[in-house]
Amino acid sequence: MALTIGVVVGLVQIFANDAYSGIKDRLWPTVKGTEVINYAPVNNGHLATGISIGKTGSGTCDREALITEGAAMRCSIKDQGFEPCYWRDVKGDRDRYICVMSPWEKKAIQVVIPEGWDTPGIEGPQIPKEERGPWGVEVQDPGNREKFYRCLAITGAAGSAGGEPTRYICWNEHIDPWKDGYLDEAEVAAYGTEVERKTQGPWMLPIAIVGGGSEVRRGAIRRVFL
Incomplete structure (x- = not known):
């Protein structure tokens, strides 16, 4: 029985999608675990x-x-x-x-340090270690896994994302956001809340993309710096 043109086109599209999916998995694999670096x-x-x-x-x-x-x-x-x-x-x-x-x-x-200046010693964390988040995070874009963001922890009030306090500011990983020693806010691409530590699978970071409204989505973390 001859196949109709519509069926042939449909099969070609299915095979093409499967082939692209396989290529995409190889080029931009899903993050399966988080590398933890004491930096x-x-x-x-x-x-x-x-x-x-x-x-x-x-x-x-x-x-x-x-x-x-x-x-x-x-x-x-x-x-x-x-x-x-x-x-x-x-x-x-x-x-x-x-x-x-x-x-x-x-x-x-x-x-x-000037002579005579008495630098205080490090007697112990002012915030318990288990309550501190990583200093630096590399997180995958939840909607585009070929894209990663670099995120830095911040201190003090910095707004909220999805009703949760903002703990991280993020920018595209191929961009240097520093201008004369200060972070250029024009380069900020996303804001993150609290890092979710996992015993199995990658750690996660809920992020809100700049220009994407108020939606917060969880991105898989490739690497963290403690």
């Missing part, structure tokens, strides 16, 4: 591999960092604050701290 720009007091100093200035460190689970400080040069910052082991009588704007940034900021 710091220093290793045993020395600059970590790949990290270099992009800026040095005299400043102070006055409290423990709030956005990371590691042992880090919040430091400042003049009126600009940096967090997290890590002690660097160097010769001399002035302490130095290494700060990075994000776990993807390779150029660090070195804060040189």
Whole structure:
């Protein structure tokens, strides 16, 4: 029995869709698990591999960092604050701290502490470790799995998404959002709430895409930085 043109076209479309689906699965696979990285720009007091100093200035460190689970400080040069910052082991009588704007940034900021300044020690988290979210997150777009966002934890009030407090600001992973040391809000692509930690499967992050209305959807997390 001869097949009608409509049936043939339909079969071709089905095979084409199946073939594209298979290619898509290989090129942009579903995130099946989350890589957890304990990140710091220093290793045993020395600059970590790949990290270099992009800026040095005299400043102070006055409290423990709030956005990371590691042992880090919040430091400042003049009126600009940096967090997290890590002690660097160097010769001399002035302490130095290494700060990075994000776990993807390779150029660090070195804060040189004035002589006589009493930097407070890290006596323990001001926020319990189990209550802190990851500092950096790489999350898959819930509606387009070939696209990923890089998200940074924020402190303080920053609005809400879907009725939940905003904990992360996100941008497209191929964009550098930093302008003169400050985050360019024009580059923000999404806002995230709380990271959902899973014992099986990938961790998840509910995000609201900028320009997508108030809808919040859960994206699978490829990688987190603690």
